[in-house]
Amino acid sequence: MRLPATDLAALARWDTPALSNALRRTEAGADGQAYTDGSIHRVTGGSLLGTAVTATMRAREPGDDAVPVADLHRAILAVQGPVVVVVQDLDEVPGAGAFLGEVNGALLSALGIAGFVTNGRVRDEPDLRDMGYAVHAAGLCVARAHMRLTAVGVPVRVAGLDVAPGDLLHGDGHGVLRIPPGAAGDLPGLAERIRAEEQEIVTWARSADFTHEGLLALRRVRH
Numbered sequence: 001m002r003l004p005a006t007d008l009a010a011l012a013r014w015d016t017p018a019l020s021n022a023l024r025r026t027e028a029g030a031d032g033q034a035y036t037d038g039s040i041h042r043v044t045g046g047s048l049l050g051t052a053v054t055a056t057m058r059a060r061e062p063g064d065d066a067v068p069v070a071d072l073h074r075a076i077l078a079v080q081g082p083v084v085v086v087v088q089d090l091d092e093v094p095g096a097g098a099f100l101g102e103v104n105g106a107l108l109s110a111l112g113i114a115g116f117v118t119n120g121r122v123r124d125e126p127d128l129r130d131m132g133y134a135v136h137a138a139g140l141c142v143a144r145a146h147m148r149l150t151a152v153g154v155p156v157r158v159a160g161l162d163v164a165p166g167d168l169l170h171g172d173g174h175g176v177l178r179i180p181p182g183a184a185g186d187l188p189g190l191a192e193r194i195r196a197e198e199q200e201i202v203t204w205a206r207s208a209d210f211t212h213e214g215l216l217a218l219r220r221v222r223h
């Protein structure tokens with residue numbers, strides 16, 4: 001689904017914890033949220049926001065199941081607005097070989113992607129720093145091994161997060177969050193309200209009015 005640029009710009013001003021808090025207050029978020037677990041981290045870049053283009057890969061053993069990388073390039077070009085490429089490494093132990101390195105990275109940079117997310121590993125790390133987009137991965141690896149894409153445009157699962165082509169993803173140093181399209185427009189307003197509530201507590205905790213007795217008298221269940 002394509003969101004208006006104004007909605008994207010409003011979401012981009014927030015970090016993932018704030019959007020996660022906001023999502024919890026919506027119907028879409030009440031049933032549990034979708035976000036990456038700690039098995040991957042941001043290797044380089046800033047925050048990411050965009051529409052998912054998905055692929056799967058294998059690298060550990062050779063195989064004749066490769067699809068052309070051009071399928072991925074075509075899928076990226078078919079999306080209007082910022083794209084986040086999500087690659088699931090299907091090997092039982094992922095990370096034997098990298099899809100993303102200097103060369104694939106430069107091609108994706110030329111296509112203007114906003115981010116790259118994988119449960120596998122990446123390489124050519126110094127070059128990735130100059131690509132201009134965020135990279136989330138399990139870490140670095142040495143080799144290409146038998147790396148090939150095995151499908152493009154399929155549902156994938158990366159670090160506990162199910163991603164379908166077209167999903168809206170937001171990410172930063174905390175991880176990557178999937179934002180249900182129906183909730184996207186409401187999140188910035190909700191995040192603002194939650195921040196105001198939280199700042200009341202923070203301001204009091206830092207003020208001269210703060211006392212241990214005052215805190216205990218509040219009998220807070222959370223925070």
Ligand SMILES: O=C([O-])CC(=O)C(=O)O
Pocket residue numbers: 098099100101102103104105123124144147
């Ligand atoms: O060999 C590969 O396909 C991965 C890589 O290092 C690059 O894209 O530079």
Ligand SMILES: [Mg+2]
Pocket residue numbers: 101102103123124
């Ligand atoms: Mg390379």
